[in-house]
Amino acid sequence: MLMRSNPIYDYVERLSELLRTDSRQAGAVHGLQPVQLEVLHYLSVCNQYSNTPMAVTEYLGQTKGTVSQTLNVLEKKGLLSKQLDKNDRRIYHLKVSSKGRRLLNNTIPTTMFVNACELLTEKEQSEIENSLKKLLTTLLQANNMKTFGICRSCRYNSKIKKENYFCNLVQQPLTNDDISLICREHESNISLSET
Numbered sequence: 001m002l003m004r005s006n007p008i009y010d011y012v013e014r015l016s017e018l019l020r021t022d023s024r025q026a027g028a029v030h031g032l033q034p035v036q037l038e039v040l041h042y043l044s045v046c047n048q049y050s051n052t053p054m055a056v057t058e059y060l061g062q063t064k065g066t067v068s069q070t071l072n073v074l075e076k077k078g079l080l081s082k083q084l085d086k087n088d089r090r091i092y093h094l095k096v097s098s099k100g101r102r103l104l105n106n107t108i109p110t111t112m113f114v115n116a117c118e119l120l121t122e123k124e125q126s127e128i129e130n131s132l133k134k135l136l137t138t139l140l141q142a143n144n145m146k147t148f149g150i151c152r153s154c155r156y157n158s159k160i161k162k163e164n165y166f167c168n169l170v171q172q173p174l175t176n177d178d179i180s181l182i183c184r185e186h187e188s189n190i191s192l193s194e195t
């Protein structure tokens with residue numbers, strides 16, 4: 001029987017393989033496996049409601065055990081630290097250290113990816129970004145998965161005045177920096193047809 005083929009799937013699969021190989025090489029220089037680099041990267045771009053072991057588990061879709069081992073490796077290497085929550089002592093937050101941020105600056109995006117982007121015009125990069133965003137949003141919505149989107153595009157985000165925002169879910173003010181971070185509670189403020 002003929003295999004079903006989907007060119008979008010084939011392209012995404014090939015891209016994933018290439019990026020995974022490149023990421024493996026980039027991480028190996030620092031003694032890190034791809035999943036460890038991925039967790040460090042996630043923690044550098046997520047907000048204060050999303051930097052817990054539970055959120056990392058949800059984001060990666062990995063088991064608690066795998067995430068726990070990964071976090072221990074990153075902590076031992078001095079790339080992150082664990083800090084107890086001020087209000088709930090059962091929860092701790094994971095903060096990327098300055099050493100971890102330096103490592104990420106030198107590693108992500110990987111050289112292979114940067115080389116490719118340099119050959120694309122800004123318009124081409126913008127078109128690819130929009131298409132990939134639509135594909136990702138559709139995939140997440142079609143499968144009832146958390147979006148982990150950027151705060152500024154969340155339906156709970158209200159602009160109070162210039163550079164002042166408010167989260168209507170957790171009822172807390174948000175800064176200009178906060179709204180550029182990704183959040184486990186994010187819910188898109190646009191419908192699929194608008195993405």
Ligand code: SF4
Pocket residue numbers: 047049149150151152154155156157158166167168169170182183184185186187
């Ligand atoms: S506005 Fe949305 S994305 Fe931003 S902190 Fe609140 S729930 Fe998270």
